[in-house]
Amino acid sequence: MTSIQSVQETVLKPYQQHKQLSVREAELISLELIGILCDSNCQDEATLQYLSRFFTPQLYQDLIDERNLNKRCGYPLCGKAPERIRDPFAVDDNTKKFLWENNPYAYLSIYCSKFHFRCSQFYQVQLSDESLFARTGIHLFNQSDDNAKCSTEKYSSTLFEQLLREKASDDDVKSLIAGLKKLGIKSDKEGDADDSDLQFETDLSKWLSEIQLGEHEKPAVWGDYEKDS
Numbered sequence: 001m002t003s004i005q006s007v008q009e010t011v012l013k014p015y016q017q018h019k020q021l022s023v024r025e026a027e028l029i030s031l032e033l034i035g036i037l038c039d040s041n042c043q044d045e046a047t048l049q050y051l052s053r054f055f056t057p058q059l060y061q062d063l064i065d066e067r068n069l070n071k072r073c074g075y076p077l078c079g080k081a082p083e084r085i086r087d088p089f090a091v092d093d094n095t096k097k098f099l100w101e102n103n104p105y106a107y108l109s110i111y112c113s114k115f116h117f118r119c120s121q122f123y124q125v126q127l128s129d130e131s132l133f134a135r136t137g138i139h140l141f142n143q144s145d146d147n148a149k150c151s152t153e154k155y156s157s158t159l160f161e162q163l164l165r166e167k168a169s170d171d172d173v174k175s176l177i178a179g180l181k182k183l184g185i186k187s188d189k190e191g192d193a194d195d196s197d198l199q200f201e202t203d204l205s206k207w208l209s210e211i212q213l214g215e216h217e218k219p220a221v222w223g224d225y226e227k228d229s
């Protein structure tokens with residue numbers, strides 16, 4: 001299990017003396033984060049949110065790939081395997097691309113479920129493209145400095161799970177979808193945008209109703225990673 005504390009202890013501790021990371025230091029931190037997370041899970045939502053200050057979309061994509069190589073669901077909060085284990089060495093990149101574009105269930109070779117596919121997409125689109133070394137002060141434990149606080153807010157993220165919990169009413173589904181579109185979540189298949197939007201809307205309604213039904217019990221959608229932690 002990876003927690004904020006373990007990231008700070010094992011990855012960030014050597015860099016507490018200065019606010020400005022060098023390019024090399026930023027690279028080392030990125031590599032170490034992938035090294036830790038490709039073979040463990042985030043302990044809680046707060047940990048994944050904390051990590052968004054270090055991730056770029058590309059680094060996060062590398063993490064997903066590495067997790068898949070270790071037969072783990074791409075979403076870092078999850079302890080399961082992808083629904084379909086693929087042999088990463090059996091197909092070349094072109095075949096992979098073809099499969100991804102032509103198989104509507106391709107995400108199941110990367111994630112345990114459609115839900116985590118969506119959670120992961122939602123997280124990824126919020127990540128900043130800015131290089132890690134340019135994000136001054138984000139690695140410091142002590143964030144009492146106003147500048148540091150300001151920059152960590154800039155790289156904060158909201159999780160899809162949290163949004164669903166907060167917006168668990170049907171009336172909000174439309175505004176939620178509008179928000180996701182604004183964030184740039186792309187359709188699964190190019191040139192098929194309308195279908196895929198509709199599909200996403202259906203998925204959302206389904207997840208929301210499961211949450212509402214499960215008000216007193218633990219809703220199934222959340223269950224999978226809470227059980228593991």
Ligand SMILES: [Zn+2]
Nearest residue numbers: 073078112116
């Ligand atoms: Zn999963």
